[in-house]
Amino acid sequence: MRVVVVGAGDVxxxxxxxxxxxxxxxxxxxxxxxxxxxxxxxxxxxVEGDGRSLDTLEAAAIRDADVVIASTDDDAVNVMVCGAAANVTDAFTIARVKSGDLFDTWQEFDDAFGVDRMLCVDRLTAAALVRTVALPGALATSTFVDEQVVMAEFEIDDGDEITNQRVEDADRFPALTFAGVLRDDAVLVPSGETVIEPGDRVVVIGSPSSVRRFATTLSPTGALEPDDDVIVIGGDEVGCRTAELFAENEYTPRLVEHDSERAAELENRLSDVSIEEGEATSAAFLREVGVGNAELVVSTLDDETNYLVSLLARRIGAEHTASVVGEREFVDLFEAAGVDVTVQPHSVVAGEITRATRGYTDEAAILERDSAEVLEITVERESALAGEAIEDVAHDLPDGFVIGAIVRDGSLTTPRGGTVVQVGDHVVVFADTDALDEIATAL
Known part of the structure; x- marks a missing residue:
C-alpha cells in the first residue's frame, strides 16, 4: 500500500x-x-517541501497513494493537505487536529474538507487517560464496536489470583474471553488447558464491566470506584475532556483551573464537575482542596508543571497519580518519580493513525511488543465465518487467532465453539502478527 505522510515531527x-x-x-x-x-x-x-503545494505532493507520487496522512502541528495545514489530496486522488485521507471545534464541525458535515478520518489529539489523549486509569495494572487498552468491547493486556505476577491456574479455571467472567498469552517472544493462542505463568502477558477481550472486574482481581487495591475523589489539574481542552469523561463514567471529578475566566467557562460547560479555582503548584492550595485524601490526581498541563504537581500530590498524600507527558524522553523520568500512569499524546494519535490505515479492518490495536494485534472486522458474505458455527470452520481457518467477542445488533456475545456467525456481525479478533494478512483475508 502506498502511504504519503505530510509532517515528519514526533507524530x-x-x-x-x-x-x-x-x-x-x-x-x-x-x-x-x-x-x-x-x-x-x-x-x-x-520530499522536502510544503504539503499544501500540489507540486510537492506530486513529487511524493500522490496520485499513486492509497492513504494520505496529514500530521503537521498546524490544523489548517493538515486540512488543506487532505483537501488538495482529495482533488487529485481517491486516497483515504487522515488529518490530525487539536481543535475540538474543528473536529465537531467535521463530524457534523460528513466528508467536510476532503478529510475521510479526523483525529482530535486532545480528545484521544483524554480518552486514553480515563480508559487506562479505570483499568488498574493494564499495559494496553483499546475499545471496539463503539466502545461496547474492550481489549486489555495485563502482566501476571507471582501473587496474582490466576497465577499458575489453567485458563479454564481462571475464566470466571461470563462476558470475557482469554484471547491470547504473550510469553517471552512467543504468541500463544490459549486453550482451556493452558497454564498462566508468572511473567505472562494476558490479553482479554470482553464487555467493559467484565474487563474491569478482571482487572480488579489482579489489582484489588488499585481499582478506581465511582465514589473515590478524583481531581483533574488543568482546565485546558485535555483536562476539560478528561473531567467530562470521568463524569460520563459515573465518577464525581473535581477540576482545578488557575485562570478565573476559564474557570467560569468551565462551570458553565461542565454541569457534573466541581470547579476549584487556584494555583496547582502551591502545596498550601493542594492541601486546601483535599489532594491528600484523593484517590487519583490527573495532571494535564505542560510537562514541567505536571511533574511538579505529581510530586506534590504524592507527597501530600494522594493515593495515585496520572499525567500527560508531551515529550517522549520525559516518560522514564515521570515513571521513575512514581507516577502511576503516563499518557503521551503523540504516541496516542500515532497509534490511532496506524489503526486507521488498516484497510481490511474497521479498527485495529497493536499490542505493546508488536507481536500481536486485535482487530475489529465486519463479517461479509465472502467470509469463511459467514453462516457457520465457529467449531465447524475452525479447521479451515489459519492458526494464530481467537475470536474474542461478537456484537450483533448492538448486543455483545461471548463466542463459543457452537456460536454461529452471521453476515453483518462485528467480530473482535486477537491475531498473531506473523499470520495477520492470512487471517484478515480469511475473515
Whole structure:
C-alpha cells in the first residue's frame, strides 16, 4: 500500500516507524534535517517541501497513494493537505487536529474538507487517560464496536489470583474471553488447558464491566470506584475532556483551573464537575482542596508543571497519580518519580493513525511488543465465518487467532465453539502478527 505522510515531527516519526516495514512510504516535510534523518534510517521516499503545494505532493507520487496522512502541528495545514489530496486522488485521507471545534464541525458535515478520518489529539489523549486509569495494572487498552468491547493486556505476577491456574479455571467472567498469552517472544493462542505463568502477558477481550472486574482481581487495591475523589489539574481542552469523561463514567471529578475566566467557562460547560479555582503548584492550595485524601490526581498541563504537581500530590498524600507527558524522553523520568500512569499524546494519535490505515479492518490495536494485534472486522458474505458455527470452520481457518467477542445488533456475545456467525456481525479478533494478512483475508 502506498502511504504519503505530510509532517515528519514526533507524530510523523511514530507513523513511519509503525508503517515503513509493511508499506511503500513517502514522507513530506519543510525541515531538511527531519527528512534526512528519516530517510537515512528507513527505506522510504522523502520530499522536502510544503504539503499544501500540489507540486510537492506530486513529487511524493500522490496520485499513486492509497492513504494520505496529514500530521503537521498546524490544523489548517493538515486540512488543506487532505483537501488538495482529495482533488487529485481517491486516497483515504487522515488529518490530525487539536481543535475540538474543528473536529465537531467535521463530524457534523460528513466528508467536510476532503478529510475521510479526523483525529482530535486532545480528545484521544483524554480518552486514553480515563480508559487506562479505570483499568488498574493494564499495559494496553483499546475499545471496539463503539466502545461496547474492550481489549486489555495485563502482566501476571507471582501473587496474582490466576497465577499458575489453567485458563479454564481462571475464566470466571461470563462476558470475557482469554484471547491470547504473550510469553517471552512467543504468541500463544490459549486453550482451556493452558497454564498462566508468572511473567505472562494476558490479553482479554470482553464487555467493559467484565474487563474491569478482571482487572480488579489482579489489582484489588488499585481499582478506581465511582465514589473515590478524583481531581483533574488543568482546565485546558485535555483536562476539560478528561473531567467530562470521568463524569460520563459515573465518577464525581473535581477540576482545578488557575485562570478565573476559564474557570467560569468551565462551570458553565461542565454541569457534573466541581470547579476549584487556584494555583496547582502551591502545596498550601493542594492541601486546601483535599489532594491528600484523593484517590487519583490527573495532571494535564505542560510537562514541567505536571511533574511538579505529581510530586506534590504524592507527597501530600494522594493515593495515585496520572499525567500527560508531551515529550517522549520525559516518560522514564515521570515513571521513575512514581507516577502511576503516563499518557503521551503523540504516541496516542500515532497509534490511532496506524489503526486507521488498516484497510481490511474497521479498527485495529497493536499490542505493546508488536507481536500481536486485535482487530475489529465486519463479517461479509465472502467470509469463511459467514453462516457457520465457529467449531465447524475452525479447521479451515489459519492458526494464530481467537475470536474474542461478537456484537450483533448492538448486543455483545461471548463466542463459543457452537456460536454461529452471521453476515453483518462485528467480530473482535486477537491475531498473531506473523499470520495477520492470512487471517484478515480469511475473515
Amino acid at each position: 510523523g516519526t511514530h507513523i513511519v516507524e509503525d508503517l515503513a516495514d509493511a508499506h511503500d512510504l513517502a514522507v513530506v516535510d519543510t525541515d531538511p534535517d527531519r527528512i534526512e534523518a528519516l530517510g537515512s534510517s528507513h527505506d522510504i521516499d522523502t
